Amino acid sequence: MNMIRSKLISGILLMAIVLLPASLTAQKSATIKIYPERAKDTISKEIYGHFAEHLGTCIYGGLWVGENSGIPNTLGYRTDVLNALKELKIPVLRWPGGCFADEYHWMDGIGPKNKRPKMVNNNWGGTIEDNSFGTHEFLNLCEMLGCEPYISGNVGSGTVEELAKWVEYMTSDGDSPMANLRRRNGRDKAWKVRYLGIGNESWGCGGDMRPEYYADLYRRYAVYCRNYDDNRLYKVASGASDYDYNWTDVLMKNIGRRMHGISLHYYTVKGWNGNKGAATVFDKDDYYRTIGKCLEIENVIKRHCEIMDRYDRDKRTGLLVDEWGTWWDEEPGTVRGHLYQQNSLRDAFVASLTLDVFHKYASRVRMANIAQIVNVLQSMILTNDKGGMVLTPTYHVFNMYKVHQNALCLPLTLICDEMNVPDNRTIPILSATASRDKNGAIHLSLSNIDADNAQTVSVEIAGLKTMKIANGTILTSTDLADHNTFDKPQTVTPANFTGAVTNNGILQVKIPAKSIVTLEIK
């Protein structure tokens, strides 16, 4: 039985949290106060970043089918997927892994496709990788999507020379050996590549290193990954997994300003083996357990930030959560090791709640990349080899939330019920985030986590006497396990939201149980 009581939750860092007296009955109402005059942090658009690994059908079949495919494509990229991704205004795309990155040798993926060597994808099901999607195919995709590329370099099994040459190949416009090789392969002008990851999960699949050893290795790699012409690299150190605070501490101490960013990986339910649970078969307790684990990311981020603050008060080094999302059992009947999973309304909540947390820590969290973009883990899109495409509930959250990209984060306080959930965690029953865009419009996103009860939410915006609701969108469904399939792609889909009214400068929102709402207020 989940106990409900009221709690004041602050959207402002370091503000005290006050617990109101516990009550056993659901209050079903909440109060929010937004303080625009206290705003100081911009929500970097890169928080809405994505991740594409050579894993299962993320690249081959998902993004890339090749020009000779029967599936409609634009220069080899699936046209339907391309269009759906353009709609999301993707700011940054991380590639080629993940674990794959530390076994990837970029020279195998350039030049004539029929001459590219094959390799075994040891991390992901032993699938044969033919390298037909390589550097040119990835960087051209980023240009088509209008997003920044984020290259994850091979430190685990590669060499300093190999990564240094890759940077030169991609970004040098001079008369240099690698720039000339690129020209011979059909690309005259250098690409712009800002984000460079020096390894991935170097404590695990990326080399099984100790943090002291990795820190020295990072320093060595970073020296030789040069800024060519006007390209300026933002170098990212391979950071901690979840609760490994020592890793962050050692890197901050020993790498310091030599890195521009440090990564963090946090999955909601993670494991290589064992039962993580099915993506679409679960009960209410499983749902609340998931939400509890998801929201724990706030404590994890907070503790990593505290360590970073000790070495870097000015917040020059960014925290990049470059892998996050849900990790369920693979769908029955799919290839083992390909991490293909369905995506339900429960996943939509993991997306909205996690994004709310990233907004709150916008002063330090400069990028985040949900894992992964197509057909792998908590994906935006599912495809099949018959040309079918499905937009997941998570896609719809990203689409509703894109209004927060590069907007000013507005601090807020929230008083709502809280609930005890499995694994000894306590969660608020409502989550809220607000921002103001460059045109002055305020966007408020609300997630009513409560599976059974609607909430009446009163919202006040300090300094705003009148408000007009310009737009409202809701994402909900009959059942938390509802999801979209190739046969029924519209089961969980956004709809126009009309449950908000304004009265004397107060906004009243009646948000149904298990629903996510975004409002535009002018």
Ligand code: AHR
């Ligand atoms: O996203 C799947 C895998 O999870 C990545 O390859 C790895 O970095 C992480 O452990």
